[in-house]
Amino acid sequence: GMMSQAWEPFSDALANAPTPDALLQLVLQFAKDEGITLGGAHSAQVLLARDTRPTGEYLLDVATKGISAIVGSVALDMGILTTPQLHWMVRNKNRGLKASEADYFTQITESFRHLLELTPDDKGIDELNEKLIVDGANGIGGLKLEQIKPNLARLDILVRNSGKEGEGILNERCGADFVQKEKVLPLGFGPNDVGVRCASFDGDADRLVYFHVTSPSKTSVDLVDGDKILSLFVLFIREQLDIINGKDNKGLLPTRFGVVQTAYANGASTEFLKNLGLEVVFTSTGVKYLHKKALEYDIGVYFEANGHGTVLFNDDFVSRLESLTARLSEAAGSPQKQAALRLLATSQLINQAVGDAISGMLLVEAVLQHKRWSFQNWCDLYTDLPSKQLKVKVKDRTAIVTTDAERKVCQPSGLQELIDKEVVNYSHGRCFVRPSGTEDVVRVYAEASTVEAAESLAKSVARHVERILGFC
Numbered sequence: 472g473m474m475s476q477a478w479e480p481f482s483d484a485l486a487n488a489p490t491p492d493a494l495l496q497l498v499l500q501f502a503k504d505e506g507i508t509l510g511g512a513h514s515a516q517v518l519l520a521r522d523t524r525p526t527g528e529y530l531l532d533v534a535t536k537g538i539s540a541i542v543g544s545v546a547l548d549m550g551i552l553t554t555p556q557l558h559w560m561v562r563n564k565n566r567g568l569k570a571s572e573a574d575y576f577t578q579i580t581e582s583f584r585h586l587l588e589l590t591p592d593d594k595g596i597d598e599l600n601e602k603l604i605v606d607g608a609n610g611i612g613g614l615k616l617e618q619i620k621p622n623l624a625r626l627d628i629l630v631r632n633s634g635k636e637g638e639g640i641l642n643e644r645c646g647a648d649f650v651q652k653e654k655v656l657p658l659g660f661g662p663n664d665v666g667v668r669c670a671s672f673d674g675d676a677d678r679l680v681y682f683h684v685t686s687p688s689k690t691s692v693d694l695v696d697g698d699k700i701l702s703l704f705v706l707f708i709r710e711q712l713d714i715i716n717g718k719d720n721k722g723l724l725p726t727r728f729g730v731v732q733t734a735y736a737n738g739a740s741t742e743f744l745k746n747l748g749l750e751v752v753f754t755s756t757g758v759k760y761l762h763k764k765a766l767e768y769d770i771g772v773y774f775e776a777n778g779h780g781t782v783l784f785n786d787d788f789v790s791r792l793e794s795l796t797a798r799l800s801e802a803a804g805s806p807q808k809q810a811a812l813r814l815l816a817t818s819q820l821i822n823q824a825v826g827d828a829i830s831g832m833l834l835v836e837a838v839l840q841h842k843r844w845s846f847q848n849w850c851d852l853y854t855d856l857p858s859k860q861l862k863v864k865v866k867d868r869t870a871i872v873t874t875d876a877e878r879k880v881c882q883p884s885g886l887q888e889l890i891d892k893e894v895v896n897y898s899h900g901r902c903f904v905r906p907s908g909t910e911d912v913v914r915v916y917a918e919a920s921t922v923e924a925a926e927s928l929a930k931s932v933a934r935h936v937e938r939i940l941g942f943c
């Protein structure tokens with residue numbers, strides 16, 4: 472799982488230790504405070520993996536030395552992997568399950584095949600729907616996808632920016648972050664791709680977005696971001712739960728089904744989900760918050776708009792689901808049994824440890840085939856409100872303190888009132904500011920009914936932030 476948040480100050484202190492001796496003292500003090508016996512009977516296995524960048528080997532070497540310096544701990548080099556593969560391995564190892572890369576591939580390709588077998592008979596697939604072009608961001612995800620491609624039935628996948636030697640630089644003008652933020656074609660895509668379904672991974676393959684090339688003469692794309700991927704998953708899971716439980720959720724498998732978003736979720740997606748009668752909750756930005764919240768449900772779906780997310784199935788719920796499928800064994804072809812089997816296969820396919828572009832993509836593909844939906848059907852679920860994000864460099868970004876899942880500012884006083892005064896001038900206006908957790912900037916996000924209005928709202932609020940916090 473995620474590192475305990477209470478340990479974050481310690482990890483910050485470690486990273487900033489001024490001397491080797493200070494570092495040693497920090498480790499000793501921390502071990503004492505936390506009651507950790509160093510060099511005791513308990514050993515620790517630390518699983519390491521790296522990406523394709525030239526720095527990888529050096530980093531692996533120093534990490535191995537660091538781990539070996541702690542008596543009783545052993546470093547295991549798992550090779551070159553995507554981030555979600557490594558998370559999956561750690562989770563499986565801690566549960567005493569098979570945890571090799573071959574096991575990962577077998578699990579996702581088998582559960583994908585199983586889901587396709589459970590597609591209703593009357594629903595076929597046309598040729599266009601089988602075609603999928605994937606932008607691998609010149610990272611590790613494209614290489615891994617090439618490996619499993621031959622084992623994926625009913626999918627004709629072409630990988631570009633595949634990470635092969637010499638094809639391009641990691642994340643440069645390609646990848647999920649680029650496509651989602653810039654809303655333009657990644658390198659290697661062009662007029663010949665009009666009408667074909669395309670997906671973009673990020674460099675370490677933990678984010679996924681989809682897009683369509685709109686016209687041969689334009690570089691802009693129709694984007695399907697994390698919010699719409701979440702909405703597709705939610706519709707599919709709800710459909711299966713409704714088959715099992717009826718619309719009142721009082722049937723064979725009463726289920727607590729929750730959806731978790733952040734303030735960056737497009738307002739149109741939240742409205743869409745609420746109109747389905749779903750419980751939508753908000754957390755602060757960052758997967759560690761979303762993941763924790765999603766664990767509170769029998770089935771918890773979370774996504775950041777940037778394409779990072781997954782679907783979590785609670786262990787008890789999976790046991791109930793398994794015994795239900797066993798009980799329904801007499802009626803193998805019954806709709807309820809089929810729906811229960813689809814949920815089980817979904818829990819096997821989608822990574823339970825962290826967001827995973829490869830397994831997420833396979834679930835998208837299985838659901839589109841299940842629903843017999845084109846990319847356009849999916850796009851038309853709802854229309855995104857235009858939005859704009861800006862970064863403001865200030866003297867001290869931590870002067871901004873937020874509340875209500877970062878949607879309101881409580882410090883410095885007066886700033887929230889200024890934002891509110893701007894927002895009322897815009898139809899469908901929404902705006903929030905927060906200090907970034909990964910860059911030394913304040914992020915401004917605005918939404919409104921037109922692109923121009925969203926930009927203008929974001930700029931007005933950015934000016935207030937600069938004035939109050941001091942531009943730098």
Ligand SMILES: CC(=O)N[C@H]1[C@@H](OP(=O)(O)O)O[C@H](CO)[C@@H](O)[C@@H]1O
Pocket residue numbers: 735756757758775777779906907908909910914
């Ligand atoms: C607006 C945005 O995209 N924020 C990103 C970014 O966090 P910030 O705290 O906004 O810098 O990096 C995080 C880690 O990758 C990611 O989880 C998050 O969604």
